[in-house]
Amino acid sequence: GEDVEQSLFLSVREGDSSVINCTYTDSSSTYLYWYKQEPGAGLQLLTYIFSNMDMKQDQRLTVLLNKKDKHLSLRIADTQTGDSAIYFCAESPMFSGGYNKLIFGAGTRLAVHP
């Protein structure tokens, strides 16, 4: 079945690291994504990881993938107030017919405080 789960809230102090966790269900997902949504805006792609990778680093962002446990995490180093937003994990299962679609989690609301 299609189900992506995330914790709903995370609060961190400015300058600390944030870790947002996600579990997904479909092992056919070739790519897994992290999106960011700021208030009143659409979703912005932050980063992705290919399913045969364990880790990907992109500046302050580190994505870890545990394919056995179907667990994905996003670490934001040196978290800033501008990082306050909702973060969505998404899987992209492949369906018969050769197409895939994005399935999103409920989103984790990150609050950064001084």
Added chain:
Amino acid sequence: DARVTQTPRHKVTEMGQEVTMRCQPILGHNTVFWYRQTMMQGLELLAYFRNRAPLDDSGMPKDRFSAEMPDATLATLKIQPSEPRDSAVYFCASGLFPGQERGYTFGSGTRLTVV
């Protein structure tokens, strides 16, 4: 930067009226999604087009919703008749397949309020 353009940004309408939302995908993208976002349900996939052909609209209430791509530069989502429970933010996203590693680009959404 290339953008996905959605119109209108906001729409308030009375129950029973027809609502049409429009999306201009990024030029050259061959895949278009329509999503609905509510506090209760999160992001729900409504429809999915590849090369203008509908591949999946299983998430869309068929009796009142319809989605089309009359040409490669325009995707539409219609609700007729609209109901208060349709109040939500509707997002369009476009991308390339193959090429999914680049992700999909979302528009800013249409905030629909049905009173």
